[in-house]
Amino acid sequence: MDNQWVQYHQEDRVGVITLNRAKANAYDLNFVIQFGEALAKAEADTQINAVVIKSGVERFFCAGADINAFQQNSTKDNQKMVDQARRNMAAIEASNKIYIAQISGHTLGGGLEIAMACDLRFAAKGGYWFGLPEIKLGLIPGNGGTQRLVRLVGLSRALELLATGDSFTPEQAASWGVVNRLYEKEELNEQTHVYARTLSEGAGLAIAATKKALRQGIELSLADGLKREQELVDGLYNTHDGQEGFNAFVEKREPEFLGK
Structure with a gap:
C-alpha cells in the first residue's frame, strides 16, 4: 500500500x-x-x-x-x-x-x-x-x-x-x-x-479474565454470568500469577506478574 x-x-x-x-x-x-x-x-x-x-x-x-x-x-x-x-x-x-x-x-x-x-x-x-x-x-x-x-x-x-x-x-x-x-x-x-x-505491569491473566467476565457476562442471565465468573476465577488459582499474588501479599512485597 x-x-x-x-x-x-x-x-x-x-x-x-x-x-x-x-x-x-x-x-x-x-x-x-x-x-x-x-x-x-x-x-x-x-x-x-x-x-x-x-x-x-x-x-x-x-x-x-x-x-x-x-x-x-x-x-x-x-x-x-x-x-x-x-x-x-x-x-x-x-x-x-x-x-x-x-x-x-x-x-x-x-x-x-x-x-x-x-x-x-x-x-x-x-x-x-x-x-x-x-x-x-x-x-x-x-x-x-x-x-x-x-x-x-x-x-x-x-x-x-x-x-x-x-x-x-x-x-x-x-x-x-x-x-x-x-x-x-x-x-x-x-x-x-x-x-x-x-x-x-499488572496481572495479565486476571485482566483478561476480568474483560471476559464482563463482556460475556453482560449478555447472560445473572445465574449464567455467575457460572462464567466461577469458571474464569477457578482457572486462575493454579497459575503462576495467582500463586504470586498470594505469596507477595503474605511476604509484604510487590508481586511480579508474568502473565502465566
Missing part, C-alpha cells in the same frame, strides 16, 4: 495504534485493512496488556467512513470495507488486552463506533463533537453503533441521539457514560499512558 495511515508501536510496555490520515481520519478499505493489521500486531505483542488507540490528526479522532469514496464505490466494494471494519471491532472486543480510545478531536460516525468498541474511553476537554449522524444520510450506524451506544447510555438516551443524529460535547459524553475520564488536553496523553502502563 502506498499510504501508511495506521501505525502500531510499543511505548514503555504500552501498545499504541495511531490513526493518521489527513485531514479527518476518514476511512476507506485500505485504511480499515491497515487498522486490522495494526490490531493483529498489538495482539501478538506479548509484552503488553493494554493498547491505546489515538489520532495523529490535530482536530479529529476519526470522522468515520470517507463519504466521497463510499459514494463512488460499488456496493460490493463498500461491503468489503464494512465487513473489515466489523472484524476490527470484534477483534478489539475479543482481545485479552484492554483497549483505550484516547480522544481529543471530533469523533463521529464510524469513529465513535471504533471508540465504543474499545474497553475504555479517555477524552480531552474542549470544543469538539461526538456523534452518530448516519440518520442524516438516510442510514443507521452499521459497525455496532446502535448496539454499543444503547449499552453505554440506555435505551431512551440512545434513541434520542440516534433518531436525530445530533452531536454532543465531551462533557455530555462524560456525564452520559460514553467517556470514562475527562482531562485537560495537555494532560490527556500522559494520563492515558500512565493508566495503560499500570495495566501492562
Whole structure:
C-alpha cells in the first residue's frame, strides 16, 4: 500500500495504534485493512496488556467512513470495507488486552463506533463533537453503533441521539457514560499512558479474565454470568500469577506478574 495511515508501536510496555490520515481520519478499505493489521500486531505483542488507540490528526479522532469514496464505490466494494471494519471491532472486543480510545478531536460516525468498541474511553476537554449522524444520510450506524451506544447510555438516551443524529460535547459524553475520564488536553496523553502502563505491569491473566467476565457476562442471565465468573476465577488459582499474588501479599512485597 502506498499510504501508511495506521501505525502500531510499543511505548514503555504500552501498545499504541495511531490513526493518521489527513485531514479527518476518514476511512476507506485500505485504511480499515491497515487498522486490522495494526490490531493483529498489538495482539501478538506479548509484552503488553493494554493498547491505546489515538489520532495523529490535530482536530479529529476519526470522522468515520470517507463519504466521497463510499459514494463512488460499488456496493460490493463498500461491503468489503464494512465487513473489515466489523472484524476490527470484534477483534478489539475479543482481545485479552484492554483497549483505550484516547480522544481529543471530533469523533463521529464510524469513529465513535471504533471508540465504543474499545474497553475504555479517555477524552480531552474542549470544543469538539461526538456523534452518530448516519440518520442524516438516510442510514443507521452499521459497525455496532446502535448496539454499543444503547449499552453505554440506555435505551431512551440512545434513541434520542440516534433518531436525530445530533452531536454532543465531551462533557455530555462524560456525564452520559460514553467517556470514562475527562482531562485537560495537555494532560490527556500522559494520563492515558500512565493508566495503560499500570495495566501492562499488572496481572495479565486476571485482566483478561476480568474483560471476559464482563463482556460475556453482560449478555447472560445473572445465574449464567455467575457460572462464567466461577469458571474464569477457578482457572486462575493454579497459575503462576495467582500463586504470586498470594505469596507477595503474605511476604509484604510487590508481586511480579508474568502473565502465566
